[in-house]
Amino acid sequence: MNRYLANVNGWTIGAILIIILLFIPNVSIVTGIFSSASENWAHIKEYMLVNYIKSSLTLVFFTAMFTVVIGLSLAWLIAQYDFPLRSFMKWALILPLSIPPFIGAYTYHGIVNYTGVIQKTLRNQFEIVPNPSFFDIMNVPGAIFIYTLFLYPYVYMITRIFLSHQSASLIESARTLGKGPWEIFLKVVIPISRVSIIGGVSLVVLEVLNDYGVVKYFGIQTFSTAIFQTWFGLGDLDSSIKLAASLMGIVIFILIIERILRGGKQYSYSTTKVRPLPLVKLKGKSAVFATMYTLVIFSIAFLVPVIQLMDWVILTFGKVPMGEVLVYTRNSVTVAALSATLIIVFSLIVGNFSRIVHHKFAKLLPKLTILGYSIPGAVIAVAVVTTFIALDRFLAPVYEFIGIDSGLVLSVSLFMLISAYIIRFFAIGYNSIESGFDKIGTDFRDASRMLGVSRLRTFFKIDVPMMKGAIISGFVLVFVDILKEIPLTLILRPFNYDTLATKAFQYASDEKIMEASQASLLIVGVSAIAIIIFHKLLREEPK
Amino acid sequence: MKRSMIFLVVAMMLVLSACSSANNTNTKNEAAKTGSEVKTGEVNLYTSRHYDVDNELYKKFEEETGIKVNVIKGEADELIERIKREGTATKADILLTADVGRLFRAKEDGLLQEVSSDILSKQVPSNYRDTDDMWVGLTKRARVLVYNKDKVKPEDLSTYEALTEDQWKGRVLVRSSESVYNQSLLASFIEINGEEKAKEWAQGIVNNFARNPEGGDRDQAKAIAAGIGDIAIMNTYYFGQMLNSQEPEEVKVAENLGVFFPNQETTGAHVNISGAGVVKGSKNAENALKLLEFLTAEEAQAKFASANYEYPVNNNVEPSELLKSWGEFKEQDIPLSTLGENNAKAIMIFNEVGWK
């Protein structure tokens, strides 16, 4: 009796199929590592790589550091203390995630530049002409500032959920041992949240590594600049794929480090023992401080840019064609919701497979899908186009048979774009689902099966409802990410298909940030609604 | 409450997915229909221009001819790569880019086909058309010098090359070398003055930088106003946009600046074009030609000129009032395709001299 073969069933087959599909396009990139170097390679190596990697690492390091400091401190405040505005801040602090970093960069530059509201007011109302370099954010520290503001919610969100649900007994026992709040924070909170901090910060790192919008506008040269400079400038796509493949290598390296840091620990809890962390009410100065701190972060990361965007919308009202705004919004919401749903369904299938099959590969393989998240979208786009055109060629006889008079069917449909989203964002959804599976463990499933209930029914009646939180948060994360996605949407969409993000980009890329404000604000609005619904759904869970 | 919420979300998702699949079948039906109805009317456009005025013109074209214009917008190189991979099956009929270098690259890759007609030749002067008729220019923009009227006298200005002189140390503003406009500027110098001289020029500009390059063209103008530098290299139409901005402060900034067309006594000011070519294997080549003729005809050209502060390529059309106020100017006299040929070399020079 072969124990591994005995696990072959619908789940396994489904999961393996999904993983293969996610991998195929990436294969063409991975093989790029081994392609022979072009005549440009020496130039790239001498003039681009070293410096660009240096600035990439600087950005990654400091952004990671600041997002951890801000995300963790906010998570700790919200999870442990009660203070004025807490229940609002609890979800409001996630909202900055709805602002695409490149829009954030344009907006902040718009605020602080010479004709921006700050310098303008100082100059015209107070006749103060400040040193303009003081307000210069188009540099490495400025980019770190932008990334930190709009990416810290990844760390905040994941860590807060962990702290409120899983840390009660540890923190309380520390308190009974006579430890003060700072000591508890340093000696208990930080070590026990390590896994969730690393989970959040690795998303931040990947976002920073493959971002192109912010660094391009700020004129900072990073690894992704090198990739695009090589492709667009030197016209050498092969070398640029080679670069992207090395980026993949770096990411795999980071992943391995993450695994080592996690030390293979798996936390799973049984519900009977889990209770929420009771809140400590803050009074006086400390309450004021807590409220102020969260308010300041919320303001600069969300309120200020949104107000500026609103101001621009009013300023350009009537100057920007508005007739089709509803169509763009609908397109954005539809394609994001559909893709996010598919990603969650696929993640559930793969996650369940990885849980059932006790084999190293079953755990490792799905992890590798994060590669799709680690390389710049435009490079994935090339891989996806190639794959789909091959698919269309393969299906040509079928098209002919059913009477379609065209060689390209799939590759000019929305299907290609959605597939690309799935390849790119699968890891985000999967992360969430996997941690959900980790959390519920296998006892409930076993218990259900011992009650004579089939695997499939167990899955729908036990696993899915128990993972509601993970499913919803995974869905919202993916949804918001897709809503603001740019390169894939731009290049892989069908004819005449515009979304909010492509509209915003269209103006912003031509330095018309004011005209871009309308679409940008709608992206923020739709994402904010998704986040609010997510918050409502989670809050109403029986506790 | 909880149940109803979940129900709501699920219902929403179902509706949405139904919508989108309906969308899908719609587009497929359309594709099938047009296939069988013997190409009465569509033309598929891959474009890297993102202007609202373009959309207006396409709509106008649809109204006049009944030919539907389908559009995919993206970055030029991504679009070229997509056409390349789609091969002979491509749906694209026209490739439209905001930089002639990209058209050159598409031509080199064998993605374009010859397109010519008497109307086109009449509407577009030959220097804005490809020598092999693979592409045709639609609009042009000049890369000029913009200066602080208070600190710089126009008499002090002469050529791009003069900006490398010592008197401009710490005063020159320009955006990063990632901008295709800078790349084609340097590419033109490689063509006119040779690689070595071009590199000297780039090095000289780097030495005179007022600050490390950052931001877009508009930001260079603002930096002059802020007193960071005194002179900037930027495109004409960005300057036009600033003068007509919704933000009064931007207008104020632009009003304090002067426009100078350099190299008028020597090699001429640098000009780049937006242009388009018909894709090889196009299934609607006739419609594509019609669209190109339409876009270079007087009506459309006037629209380009007034809405976007670009110079028309059609000699019968006057530039906008603003552009006219800057006067006529002498252009570089080199085949535009050389901008594409020298593009990669230009980037290497930028990297070598440390022009960020």
Added chain:
Amino acid sequence: MFIDIQDLSFTYSNSLTKAVNCISFTIEKGEVISILGRSGSGKSTILRLIAGLEMPDEGSFTLNGKKIMDDRTFIQPEKRGIGMVFQDYALFPHMNVEENILFGLSKMSRKDKKRRVNEVLELVELEGFEKRYPHQLSGGQQQRVALARAIAPEPELILLDEPFSNLDADLQVKIREDLRRILKKANTTAVFVTHNINDAHALADRILKIKDGKIDKIGRPCDLLGSTSELPNTGEVIFEELLPV
């Protein structure tokens, strides 16, 4: 023979040594068997193998004349008709007590289901708790709900994994009594795993002592564990409990 297990062996995929090494035993109908051993001795693994939650390297298992597994057959756990109470009870947190119990009842009319729920709740003395959620129950109550849930489908065999480990010491004694009463009243065949000699002594008709994945000893509690003096914390209670056996 009601239950017949032969040559059961099992190795975890990340280990080289056998967690369960060639174990054979039989059980009579209505008998309560205790598997006693230190943690890591492989006792819980035996339980999971009987349940079908793990797949053995080799071995055979028949239940009431029905072949459950051998070289060629492997009946999935949900088809075995075996009930199980988990160490931490695994009560579904999103279902109330009634829903938890109903979950295992199928192919029954609605009325029968309702009747069965009442029956088992009465058996575990938790009438009136139908609408409570697991987190609103005490540890002892949760344990009894888990038991009721496992008994409700009338399994031919019920497995209990460390049923007392999560309970307070004084509660343990009480629950132990209840458990034995309930099992005997329902005439259920049961196998339970424990590391506590007292539990084994008090509950079991027979004890299987496991060491390093092998059967160390097997026999009646009094034979196997000798006099009660060997037991820690002995007292009259335990002695009295032993009397009826």
